[in-house]
Amino acid sequence: MPRNHLIHGDSHTRLYKIWKSMKGRCYLTSNTSYKRYGARGIRVCSEWHDYQIFRKWALDNGYDDSLTIDRIDVNGDYEPNNCRWATPKEQANNTRRNRNLTAFGKTLTMTQWSEITGIKVATIWARLHKGWNTEDALSKAVK
Numbered sequence: 277m278p279r280n281h282l283i284h285g286d287s288h289t290r291l292y293k294i295w296k297s298m299k300g301r302c303y304l305t306s307n308t309s310y311k312r313y314g315a316r317g318i319r320v321c322s323e324w325h326d327y328q329i330f331r332k333w334a335l336d337n338g339y340d341d342s343l344t345i346d347r348i349d350v351n352g353d354y355e356p357n358n359c360r361w362a363t364p365k366e367q368a369n370n371t372r373r374n375r376n377l378t379a380f381g382k383t384l385t386m387t388q389w390s391e392i393t394g395i396k397v398a399t400i401w402a403r404l405h406k407g408w409n410t411e412d413a414l415s416k417a418v419k
């Protein structure tokens with residue numbers, strides 16, 4: 277029997293469902309997320325087409341039931357050097373929708389800057405929209 281048809285006993289586990297979902301987003305045109313993944317050219321590396329290899333990577337790299345798989349480079353493929361296990365908050369800070377701001381030698385999302393500075397995201401956005409430079413938008417006191 278070919279290796280990919282071996283019974284592994286994991287088909288009802290969360291990790292197996294993550295693996296199946298990852299492949300579905302990249303290869304199944306009927307998947308609701310395909311347009312954001314497969315249609316943009318995002319693929320799963322060839323070795324991860326084998327669940328056992330993916331499972332070993334996951335367990336060796338911090339998989340936990342509270343975490344989700346996250347691509348470090350949101351435009352890159354699902355592969356060992358571009359994936360990590362992340363909290364929902366970490367994953368929310370790593371999407372194409374985020375606006376990254378560079379100031380004071382750091383690049384962070386608006387949400388991350390808001391958490392650091394105590395200035396609301398809406399205030400930061402409004403300041404930038406009015407033409408403020410980034411460092412002023414992140415450091416001037418709110419009246």
